[in-house]
Amino acid sequence: MGHPYLYEDRIVMLITMFLMGSTLMYNVRYAQMGGEFYLRPIPGLKAVEEAVGRSTEMGRPILYVPGIQDMDQVETVAGVIVLGHVAKMTARYETSLNVPVSRSIVMKAAREACRESYMIEGRPDMFNEDMVHYLTDDQFAYAAGVNGIMVREKPAACMYMGKFYAESLILAETGNSIGAIQIAGTASQAQIPFFVTACDYTLIGEEFFAASAYLSKKPELIGGVRGQDMIKAAVIATIIFSIIIMTLYDNTGIGFDVSQLLTIR
Amino acid sequence: MIWKRQIPILIVTIVGWTTLLGWFIDQPDIQEFVNDDATQWFDILASFAIILGALNLIKLQVQKILYQKPGWIYSVVAVMGFLFAITAGFFVKGVDDSVAQWGAHVTTDGTLFKWMFDYMFSPMSATMFSLLAFFVASASYRAFRIRNFEATLLLVSGIIIMVGRVPIGSVISSWFVMYLIVLSAGIYINVWKKDMNTTFVFVAVGISIVTIAGFMYGWPIDKPGIFYLPAIQEWIYYYPNVAGARSIMIGIGLGIFATSIRYILGIERSYIGE
Amino acid sequence: MSKIQDTFLKIGSIDRRWIFLIIAAVVIVPLIFPVGLPIRPTDTTKNVYDSIEKLPAGSNVLLSVEYSPSTRPENHPMTISILRHLFKNNHKVFITCLWPDGQFMAQDAINQVAKQEFNKTYGVDYVFLGFRPGNEAVVKGIVSNLRKLYTVDVYQKKIDEIPLMNGINNFKDFDFLFSSSAGFPGTIEWVQYASDPTGIPMASGVTSIQVNEVMPYVQAGQMVGVLAGMPGAAEYEALIDQKGSATSGMDAQSVAHLVIVLFIILGNVSFFIERNRSKKY
Numbered sequence: 001m002g003h004p005y006l007y008e009d010r011i012v013m014l015i016t017m018f019l020m021g022s023t024l025m026y027n028v029r030y031a032q033m034g035g036e037f038y039l040r041p042i043p044g045l046k047a048v049e050e051a052v053g054r055s056t057e058m059g060r061p062i063l064y065v066p067g068i069q070d071m072d073q074v075e076t077v078a079g080v081i082v083l084g085h086v087a088k089m090t091a092r093y094e095t096s097l098n099v100p101v102s103r104s105i106v107m108k109a110a111r112e113a114c115r116e117s118y119m120i121e122g123r124p125d126m127f128n129e130d131m132v133h134y135l136t137d138d139q140f141a142y143a144a145g146v147n148g149i150m151v152r153e154k155p156a157a158c159m160y161m162g163k164f165y166a167e168s169l170i171l172a173e174t175g176n177s178i179g180a181i182q183i184a185g186t187a188s189q190a191q192i193p194f195f196v197t198a199c200d201y202t203l204i205g206e207e208f209f210a211a212s213a214y215l216s217k218k219p220e221l222i223g224g225v226r227g228q229d230m231i232k233a234a235v236i237a238t239i240i241f242s243i244i245i246m247t248l249y250d251n252t253g254i255g256f257d258v259s260q261l262l263t264i265r
Numbered sequence: 266m267i268w269k270r271q272i273p274i275l276i277v278t279i280v281g282w283t284t285l286l287g288w289f290i291d292q293p294d295i296q297e298f299v300n301d302d303a304t305q306w307f308d309i310l311a312s313f314a315i316i317l318g319a320l321n322l323i324k325l326q327v328q329k330i331l332y333q334k335p336g337w338i339y340s341v342v343a344v345m346g347f348l349f350a351i352t353a354g355f356f357v358k359g360v361d362d363s364v365a366q367w368g369a370h371v372t373t374d375g376t377l378f379k380w381m382f383d384y385m386f387s388p389m390s391a392t393m394f395s396l397l398a399f400f401v402a403s404a405s406y407r408a409f410r411i412r413n414f415e416a417t418l419l420l421v422s423g424i425i426i427m428v429g430r431v432p433i434g435s436v437i438s439s440w441f442v443m444y445l446i447v448l449s450a451g452i453y454i455n456v457w458k459k460d461m462n463t464t465f466v467f468v469a470v471g472i473s474i475v476t477i478a479g480f481m482y483g484w485p486i487d488k489p490g491i492f493y494l495p496a497i498q499e500w501i502y503y504y505p506n507v508a509g510a511r512s513i514m515i516g517i518g519l520g521i522f523a524t525s526i527r528y529i530l531g532i533e534r535s536y537i538g539e
Numbered sequence: 540m541s542k543i544q545d546t547f548l549k550i551g552s553i554d555r556r557w558i559f560l561i562i563a564a565v566v567i568v569p570l571i572f573p574v575g576l577p578i579r580p581t582d583t584t585k586n587v588y589d590s591i592e593k594l595p596a597g598s599n600v601l602l603s604v605e606y607s608p609s610t611r612p613e614n615h616p617m618t619i620s621i622l623r624h625l626f627k628n629n630h631k632v633f634i635t636c637l638w639p640d641g642q643f644m645a646q647d648a649i650n651q652v653a654k655q656e657f658n659k660t661y662g663v664d665y666v667f668l669g670f671r672p673g674n675e676a677v678v679k680g681i682v683s684n685l686r687k688l689y690t691v692d693v694y695q696k697k698i699d700e701i702p703l704m705n706g707i708n709n710f711k712d713f714d715f716l717f718s719s720s721a722g723f724p725g726t727i728e729w730v731q732y733a734s735d736p737t738g739i740p741m742a743s744g745v746t747s748i749q750v751n752e753v754m755p756y757v758q759a760g761q762m763v764g765v766l767a768g769m770p771g772a773a774e775y776e777a778l779i780d781q782k783g784s785a786t787s788g789m790d791a792q793s794v795a796h797l798v799i800v801l802f803i804i805l806g807n808v809s810f811f812i813e814r815n816r817s818k819k820y
Contacts, residue, residue: 104318134318140393173400197408209520304676387608394609403555432576433793
C-alpha cells in the first residue's frame with residue numbers, strides 16, 4: 001500500500017488479527033448482554049472442586065504448582081488465574097493450600113491472587129503469605145523441592161497448572177505414589193502425554209486456557225471461549241480451502257499460489 | 266485503590282498494544298522497544314525480584330530450623346547450600362586474578378564456583394533427570410492397557426516408536442515382524458471364531474506365505490519396508506505425529522491469542538486479583 | 540494353567556521398586572559390557588550432516604548451546620560431534636548460549652574439541668561469546684545488532700579486539716546456525732526470530748521429548764534437519780566416523796526400551812486375565 005511505516009507483507013496478518021479480535025469481542029458483548037452459550041463439560045475442571053472437598057475430608061493440604069516459567073509466559077498467567085479460583089475454594093472449605101513457586105515474580109502475583117480470593121470469601125484471617133513460597137529457579141532443584149514437599153506433607157490433591165518441561169513426569173509420578181488425586185493443565189505440548197498417563201485428569205491445551213471461564217462462569221470469559229471456537233472453525237475452513245486451491249494450482253495452474261498470501265515474514 | 270486496579274490494567278493495555286502493533290510498524294524506535302527494551306525491562310525486574318524470592322526462601326528455612334519443625338535438618342542443608350553458593354559466586358574465587366577475572370571465574374577451571382558446578386550441581390541435576398528413566402518405565406507399565414481401540418493404537422504405535430528408534434530395531438528383520446503379525450492375527454481369529462481348526466488353517470497359511478516370500482526375495486532385513494520397524498517409526502514421526510502436533514500447536518496458539526487479547530483489552534483481570 | 544495365570548497376575552501388580560531395579564540393571568550392564576549394535580542414520584540426521592558438509596570452507600557458523608547438565612547425555616555428544624565436523628572442515632565457529640548452564644557445557648566442549656583435539660586458536664578459529672540473559676530478546680538482539688548485545692566475550696575480552704569478529708555485526712553475517720537445545724529458550728525461538736525471517740539455514744539437536752515440537756518446522760523446511768535425542772547424536776557420530784558417548788549409550792537405551800516393551804506386554808496379559816476372571820464371576 002506504500003505506507004512508510006507499515007510492513008506491507010504483514011498486512012494479511014494484521015487484517016486476520018483484527019478479524020479474530022472482532023469475533024472475540026462480538027461474542028464477549030453478546031454474552032455480557034445476556035446471551036447464553038453451551039460449554040461442553042470438562043471433567044478436569046469439575047474435579048477441581050471434588051479434589052478440594054476430598055482434601056478437606058482427609059484433613060490434608062492441597063499442593064498447587066503453577067509451572068516453572070515466569071509471568072512472561074501466558075500459561076503461567078493462566079495458572080495463576082486458576083490458582084485464584086482454587087484459593088477461593090480452599091478458603092470456603094478451610095483447607096490448607098501450599099503453592100511452591102519457581103520464580104519470584106510469580107510468587108508475588110500468586111500471593112496477590114490468593115489474598116484477593118481469601119478476602120472475597122470473607123476469610124482474610126486464613127490467608128498466610130507463606131502459603132505461596134519460593135523454592136528455586138533451577139528446573140530439577142525445583143522438582144526435587146516439590147517432591148520433598150509431596151513426600152513429607154502428603155497432600156491429598158496435587159494440581160499442576162502452567163508451563164512444564166521434563167520435570168512434569170517426576171512430579172506426577174511422585175504424586176501418584178503418595179495416592180493424591182492429580183489434576184494437570186498445560187499447553188506444553190511435549191508434557192501433555194506424561195500428564196495424561198500419570199494424572200487423574202488433564203486439561204489439554206485450550207481447555208487449560210478456558211479454565212478461567214469455566215471456573216468463574218463470567219459471561220465475558222465464556223463469550224471469549226465461544227469466540228475462540230469460531231476462530232478455530234474459520235482456521236479449519238481456511239486450511240481445507242487452501243489445500244483445494246493449492247492442489248488445483250500445483251496440478252493445473254488454475255487459481256493462485258495461496259501459500260504466498262498466507263506466509264508471514 | 267487506583268494503584269492496585271486501574272494503573273496495572275493501564276500498563277498492561279498500553280504495553281500490550283504497543284508490543285502487538287509494533288510488529289506491523291516499521292519505525293526504528295518502536296522496533297527497538299518491542300524487540301529489545303521491553304523484554305530487557307522484564308529481565309531487569311525479574312533479576313531484582315530474585316532477591317525477594319531468596320529472602321523468602323531463607324526466612325522460611327531459618328524459621329523451620331529455629332522452631333525445629335519436622336524436617337528441619339533439610340532446611341539446614343538448604344541454608345548451607347545457599348550460603349556456599351553465594352560465597353563461591355561473590356566472595357571466594359579460589360584462584361588469582363591472573364587466572365580468572367570476576368565474572369569469567371564461573372566457567373574457569375580451578376575456581377570454587379566451577380568446582381561446585383562440576384561436583385555438586387551437575388551430578389544432582391543429572392540424578393533428578395535420570396529419575397525419568399525409572400518413572401517412564403513404571404508409568405508405561407501402569408498406564409498402557411488395551412482398554413479400547415484408541416488405547417490399542419497408542420500402545421502399538423508406542424511400541425513401534427520405542428523399538429524402531431533405537432539400534433536394536435534396525436536388526437529386527439521385517440520378516441520377523443510379519444510372522445508376529447500372522448501370529449497376533451491368529452490369536453484374534455481364535456478369540457473371535459473360537460474354532461481351533463480355523464485358527465490353525467489361518468496361521469499355517471499365513472506362515473507359509475511369509476516363508477515362501479522370504480525364500481523368493483532372499484530374506485532382506487529391511488524389505489518390505491512397510492514391516493521394517495525403523496521405516497514405520499519414521500513414517501509415524503513424519504506424518505501422523507506431525508499432523509497431531511500441528512493441530513495441538515494451532516489450538517494452543519489460538520488459546521494464547523484469545524487469552525492475551527483478554528489481558529490487553531482488560532477483560533481478564535484475575536492476574537491482579539480481581 | 541491357573542498357576543500360570545496367577546503368576547501373570549502377580550507380575551501385573553508388581554511393586555514398582557522391582558521395575559526400578561530391573562531398569563537400573565538393564566541400563567548398567569550394557570554400559571559395562573557393550574554389545575556394539577549397528578547405528579543406522581535417519582534422513583533428518585543425514586540432512587544435518589549434508590548441510591554442514593556442503594558449506595564452503597571458512598564459513599561462519601553460529602553454534603548456540605542451551606542445555607544443562609541434566610540433558611548432557613543427549614545434547615553434549617551432539618555439540619561435540621558438530622564441533623568436530625565444523626573444525627574438520629575448517630569453518631569459523633561462534634559460540635553463544637541462551638541458558639546460563641549452557642556456558643559451562645560449551646566451555647567443556649571447547650576444551651575437549653577445540654583445544655585438545657584440533658588445537659584451534661581462539662580469536663582466529665573460534666570465539667566464545669557466552670551467555671546473555673533475556674531469552675528471546677537475545678535472539679532478536681543477535682539478529683538486529685550483535686555488537687550491541689555482546690561488547691565483551693566470555694573471557695571479558697572486547698569484541699572489537701578479536702580478529703574473527705571483524706565483519707560480524709548481526710545474524711545475517713553467519714552462514715549457518717546449529718542450536719543444541721533442551722527447552723526454552725532454544726530451537727523454536729531461533730526458528731521464529733532468526734532463521735526463518737532472515738533465511739539463514741539452521742539445524743538443531745534436541746532431546747527426544749522435544750522432537751515432536753520441532754518436527755513440524757523440519758517438515759515445513761524451516762529447519763534443514765534435526766538430531767533427535769541420543770539416537771540422533773549416535774547417528775551423527777557414525778556419520779563423522781568418530782564414536783563417542785552417544786554410541787556407547789545406545790546399547791543401554793536399546794535394551795531398556797525392549798525391557799519396557801516387555802513390561803507393557805506382561806502388564807496387558809495380566810490385565811486380560813483379570814478381566815476374563817471378573818467376567819466369569
